[in-house]
Amino acid sequence: MKGLRKVLTPFAPDQSGAVSVLYALGGAVIIVDAGGCTGNICGFDEPRFETQAAAVFSAGLRDMDAILGRDQLLVDKAVEIAESLHPKFVALVGTPVPAVIGTDLKSLCRLIEKKSGVPAFAVATNGFKLYDAGCEQAFWTLLKKFCTDRSQTSRKGIGLLGATPFDCDLDALDAFLEAHPTCTAYGWPQNEGLDTFADGASAERNVVVAPDGLKAAKWLNQHFDVPYKLYDPMAAQFAESVPDVSGRRILAVHQQVAVDSARQVWLDRGAASVTGATWFMSLKELAQPGDLKLKEEDDFERAAAEGGYDIIAADPTLKPLAKRFAGQWIDWPHFAISGKRLNPHE
């Protein structure tokens, strides 16, 4: 049945994606919910939550707020936070509740900004979409809000767009940035990340490591002529580490930029074919004939059983759906699917 999950749990939602982008920027992030969504995001989808405290709040909506539409109360709460904590910005992140009652988050942000003097913006997620939709909207909104001019006359540095804990392991990303000092990841590191958006116009070029960074990259390209390319260097590193791919047919399941970057490596190393599959955004730019867009559990089950693959590289959470697959399974963790770190320390 469409929408029925018997084996998998739901993947990371858009509101988690939005908070992931905003988490480390020194702002006050207000999740417009009753508390449960905030618990889900902080308690499960945000791996930095336990080690890097951030000003993430629940609006604490109650039934009377929904019935009476007490938007002014939310504005007052947000202004109080802006005046007492002096955050770099106030962000309202949408959830199913404001989506159902039709809260105009953008208008509330205008009021908050006017009253407090602190920049305020909304990411109108609704909890029905997937994490990448929230990341995409947050990246784009941050650039529109804070990247208003080119601060430096000469271009310098390479920006990684789309790097969030959902797609990139935190340690792997830190290691990559340390090994490549000319690279900066938008939104990185903790509490200084907002500058990376403000300086976005001065980047020499951008590397889009996940599909959710593409809209922001295109915006920077249109407005400030910053070129970009789609490539996930960490996925390429992963692909290099997989042994014995020569002559073999591979099904690669991840976000699409990661899949494409791994595919290039495996084909260069002699793989017979690499079929890309993703549960998430599909970009025309990267689509290859035969690639799969997955939606239901059956889609993956069928592909694994009937695709004739020698290797499947995918998040281990998907493995129970591949009972009829007789080939080699390679774990390729994806936090957006399993909620598990790529290189867990524990």
Next chain:
Amino acid sequence: MSAGRTVQSIVDAGKDALQSQIADTRQLIYSSPATLAYNSPGAEGYGVKRAGLAIPDSIMLIVSPGCCGRNTSALSERPAYRNRFFYLTMDETDLITGRHLTKIPEAVKEVVDFLPTQPSVVMICITCVDALLGTDMERVCRKAEEAVGIPVRPCYMYALTREGRRPPMVHVRQSLYSLLEKRQRQVDRVNLLGYFGGVDRSSEIFDLLKAVGVHQIRQIAECQNMADFQEMAAANFNLVLNPEALPAAEDLHKRLGIPLIQMQRLYQIDKIAAQYRAFGQVLGVTFETDALRQNAEAAVDRLVQRTAGWSFAVGEVADANPFELALALLSAGCEVQAVYGTTAAEYWPWLEKLAALKPELEIYDNADPQMVHYHPDESGPVIAIGEDAAYYYSGTQKAAVVPWRGKTQPFGFDGVVKLSQAVCGAVDRAEQKGSTR
């Protein structure tokens, strides 16, 4: 702006002003790592999802947008919950048309057919979205029940009603106990209602009840199967140990004629004794508690001696009410420097007594936005009770950490003894660790 308030300032403001700001939604709620288990029921503790599966061999279908079911994977990986959570994910069209409701009976049937053995009950968990849509889930459950021929019950994960008349953790208990079917009441049977993990069998309450002729004491946590659970319908009375179970007990009184008696978990020894006396009077018996009381008093004496020079920080993410526990510790002669908990009108008597004993005692609300930058006072050695207090003090120079949060619940004099032992053990370990530095 300071994150804490003195207990005296709270009492001075009066009982009417005590209504929690959070309950009144006048401020944002800080999602603190200190209260992770509290905030995120899927991660730890008993939230609606875990509580809804309290009946053995039951399963749950979560009907919601994907965001509501996301963290359930943390639970469903545990052996006890494997193959028990299923999802019918709503999309935006469902929100507008409500078509997901018509799919539920079919989805329930598909899940039941998918399982190798038939579940005892199917719980349908719905969330804020259906609360706002005004879904009649009772009716949908009846339809689903017709489709599969086993009980199907609703379970409302409505965070919007968290401080309402029937909050989710109250309603889920009502839903579960609504499955009990009328039986002949047996004079020697009692149910303990309130804790999903059950009361620790080492508690004296079991022996005290047996001594007055109660031979079967049932708790939902100890039921092995549906037949076992149905035996709870034959209880002579229900002993309600957690106020969240009171409406369910009242339902059972009305529906099955099972009367109820309320007790609460306390750490003040004189109050525990008084509670047993009152309980005995209601039953027309006398509970022999003198030796138990003396044993608890001796344990507390040892605690006071062992913790001389230490100060307590008492949190709310613990198997205790932090205000009552702080009062018990202060009354016994311990030093308490901070309490982490949300004040509420029902705690007023304890707050008044705390103010009389130590007016400068600091009270912190974990969910207060000002707690973002909170760092505890590190002036001396601290015993942190509760997972939230443990979070704040775990990195400090000299701290003895007592999470005091178990699967089964401490109760009565036994709880006092066990807590005293746990604190003394933690102080021993902290001092050993300090001396080897």
